[in-house]
Amino acid sequence: MSQTLDLAKIHPGFLDPVRESQAVFRKVMDAVARPGSVADLAFAVDGPPGLDCAAAAVALTLFDFETPVWLDPALAGGEAEGWIRFHAGCPLTPETSRAAFALVARAQDCPPLSAFNQGDAKYPDRSTTVIVQVAGLEGGEPVVLTGPGIKTETVIAPRGLPHGFWEQLETNNAQFQYGVDVMLVAGQLLLALPRSTRAQIRKG
Amino acid sequence: MTPSNAPERYYNYAYLDEQTKRMIRRSILKALAIPGYQVPFGSREMPVPYGWGTGGIQLTAAIIGPEDVYKCIDQGADDTTNAVSIRRFFAKVADVETTEDTGQATIIQSRHRIPEKPLKANQVMIFQVPQPEPLRGLEPRETETRAMHAYAEYGLQYVSLYESVSAYGRIATGAGYPVMIEERYLMSPSPIPKFDNPKLNDSEAVLLFGAGREKRIYAVPPHTTVRSLDFDDYPFEVQTWEQSCALCGSEDSYLDEVDLDDAGQKMFVCSDSHHCAERREAGHAGPMAGHALDQSKEPAP
Structure with missing residues (x-):
């Protein structure tokens, strides 16, 4: 983690950091306020290899020196790490339980959600926000979302999540006020699954 | 610009x-x-x-x-x-x-x-x-109120509402009336009227x-x-007025009481100034329509 960065290899970040981070944030805020709704962040930034455009946009918008970030081993040490260190200036942590944000490059390799910081009884906001790159936000197993932010129910069908992910998410919701907040990212698209959201695989 | x-x-x-x-x-x-x-x-x-x-x-x-x-x-x-x-x-x-x-x-x-x-x-x-x-008036220590939220220990709030009922015959809070969010967190809605x-x-x-x-x-x-706290026998209810808005005649908006002179003259007008102006533009008129206060007065920017 201490080697010098090869600046020639670093992809650009936001062209207009003030405007673009604001525009990205509003989309992300809406996605978190309305779980399951899809935000399109295509306008924002081309991330480095290994990092989806939407994940890169969230990183530039929310990461800084106050947020320890856990990088999945597929990203750590590579161009993506250099890009995040250069543009966001965030500390990296190898401990999932210390991370404010976690970036998972391949959903299949996602550590159990319970490995991340679950927050404190008095300060549940200190839990990890886990950003998971998936193969796609459509075409997978239909999952029904209910909870705050959802009028009746929202059906999503992300592809490429590891077996047992939805059971983990159910456990995560059941322990509210503790729990991680999840964002699923595919290319330029993002949807949020905050801990307040109940997710159930549609039967039949 | x-x-x-x-x-x-x-x-x-x-x-x-x-x-x-x-x-x-x-x-x-x-x-x-x-x-x-x-x-x-x-x-x-x-x-x-x-x-x-x-x-x-x-x-x-x-x-x-x-x-x-x-x-x-x-x-x-x-x-x-x-x-x-x-x-x-x-x-x-x-x-x-x-x-x-x-x-x-x-x-x-x-x-x-x-x-x-x-x-x-x-x-x-x-x-x-x-x-x-919302609990600050009942418990001054942040460490304690944080613990009360952590364990959803809101009995004290209900005691306070009960004391209001026993003293005034009703839940007397008019603004900043406490609410429960998703049956988990007690929240102050800020001092909006109930x-x-x-x-x-x-x-x-x-x-x-x-x-x-x-x-x-x-x-x-x-x-x-978002549920406003209440009791089965003292259900939550909002303010009502006998008057309608003096300028636009609205009967279902929140009204402010305005003193007009030292002789006790007063009028009730919509607190939402845009709502009132829009109704007046649409031709609605209250009992005091045409009063000196009945004009749009946004200063030039």
């Missing part, structure tokens, strides 16, 4: 520096993920004193963009000093269009009212909050609350259950 990022711009876009915005943005996301829970944040010094909406201004500054249309009200009115100056502030530092029209606005910042016109899904409502802790409490429930818009001096942000996402 100077483009927002021109080098000669004296302040950063929307006044706050980018790191502060990121910190506030992170707090907003956690607040939305834990509806009703008060997220501590690093409240900054603002160019107005505490008590003048520093929490609301910081929330607005963290989310606003040049595409937004901004409305700011104080007790429902668009034309009061605080509302006018905050509106001008954002017109200047964020290059946004401002409006008095509730339907046009994408961000509505408010001190102590929710507009009468139902909010829409593309709107964000920002509340200025003097005291975010008349507005039902508008918090199952709202279409995102509701954000900011307390600058107390350094807390909390939120209610759209379509969230």
Whole structure:
């Protein structure tokens, strides 16, 4: 983690950091306020290899020196790490339980959600926000979302999540006020699954 | 107007520096993920004193963009000093269009009212909050109230409501009436009249609350259950008036009582100034229509 960065290899970040981070944030805020709704962040930034455009946009918008970030081993040490260190200036942590944000490059390799910081009884906001790159936000197993932010129910069908992910998410919701907040990212698209959201695989 | 990022711009876009915005943005996301829970944040010094909406201004500054249309009200009115100056502030530092029209606005910042016109899904409502802790009047120690929220130990709040019933024969709280979010977190709706409490429930818009001096942000996402506390035999009810609005004749809006002279003359008018003006334009008239107060008086920008 201490080697010098090869600046020639670093992809650009936001062209207009003030405007673009604001525009990205509003989309992300809406996605978190309305779980399951899809935000399109295509306008924002081309991330480095290994990092989806939407994940890169969230990183530039929310990461800084106050947020320890856990990088999945597929990203750590590579161009993506250099890009995040250069543009966001965030500390990296190898401990999932210390991370404010976690970036998972391949959903299949996602550590159990319970490995991340679950927050404190008095300060549940200190839990990890886990950003998971998936193969796609459509075409997978239909999952029904209910909870705050959802009028009746929202059906999503992300592809490429590891077996047992939805059971983990159910456990995560059941322990509210503790729990991680999840964002699923595919290319330029993002949807949020905050801990307040109940997710159930549609039967039949 | 100077483009927002021109080098000669004296302040950063929307006044706050980018790191502060990121910190506030992170707090907003956690607040939305834990509806009703008060997220501590690093409240900054603002160019107005505490008590003048520093929490609301910081929330607005963290989310606003040049595409937004901004409305700011104080007790429902668009034309009061605080509302006018905050509106001008954002017109200047964020290059946004401002409006008095509730339907046009994408961000509505408010001190102590929710507009009468139902909010829409593309709107964000920002509340200025003097005291975010609903239990503070009952328990002065933050360490204790935090523990009470952590373990959902809200018996004390019900005792307080019961004491109000036993002393006054009813739950006498008129503003800042405590609400329960998704049956988990007790929340202060900020000192909005309890008349507005039902508008918090199952709202279409995102509701954000900011307390600058107390350094807390909390939120209610759209379509969230917000229940005003009550008892089976003393159910929650909102204020009603025998009068209708003296200017527009509205019978279902929140009314302010205005003293007209020393002889005890008074009138009741809509607290929501835009709602009232819109009704008058549409031809509605109350018993005192044509009164000297019956004119739109937004000062030139």
